[in-house]
Amino acid sequence: MLEKLNLKVKLSRAEYERELDRLPNKLHLLGYQVYTQKRPVVMVFEGWDAAGKGGAIKRLTEKLDPRGYVVHPIAAPQGDDKERHYLYRFWRRLPEAGQIALFDRSWYGRVLVERVEGFCSTEAWQRSYSEINQFEKQMVDFGTIIFKFWVHIGQQEQLRRFKEREGSGYKSWKLTDEDWRNRGKWEDYEQAVEDMLLKTSTRNAPWTIVEGNDKLYARIKVLKTVVEKLEKEI
DSSP states (O other): OGGGOOTTOOOOHHHHHHHHHHHHHHHHHHHHHHHHTTOOEEEEEEESTTSSHHHHHHHHHTTSOGGGEEEEEOOSOOTHHHHSOTTHHHHTTOOOTTOEEEEESOGGGGGTHHHHHTSSOHHHHHHHHHHHHHHHHHHHHHTOEEEEEEEEOOHHHHHHHHHHHHTOTTTGGGOOHHHHHHHTTHHHHHHHHHHHHHHHOOSSSOEEEEEOSSHHHHHHHHHHHHHHHHHHHO
């Protein structure tokens, strides 16, 4: 599935600026409708390290009312979260009616990093596909609007971005030893992503795969997807 993506797609700076002026303004109005209609919205962002998830989230939230959304950066579970079922920490972070919650990484860590790194048993991560599908179905049945984005970049593009971060004073903090180690397991992660997309892209909560080699194109694709679906739903 991932091999068939056209990662050469690009957007000109002029077109990007036009869309960046138009789409966030629409999203601002839609965010108000989310509030007035009391619809909870969940946005999940997954993707390779340095794929541009943070940049996409930043453009999405720039013109939203800051009282109407929250961004959850998800790392390894700690404390009570570590001792309970893996979905527990996400249940308690789900948005109230009329609010938007954005997850920078999510419950899909169960079938990605936890699978590849051996942080849970094979039986546990295989069982989690159906658990996640049911979890998302319950959200949709409640009235939640769900977006799921996989931001995909090529191996060489990731290497270029890693080296750019390494040589940049204000971006170097983003690059860790773990990022380099994960890169060494690219094929294992790629297979885990393929399985995830196949088994958890449902009618209720489909995945949107974002071609991310060109950051401008990726950001606008995310914005368009959100605007078009919200217009349809509300």
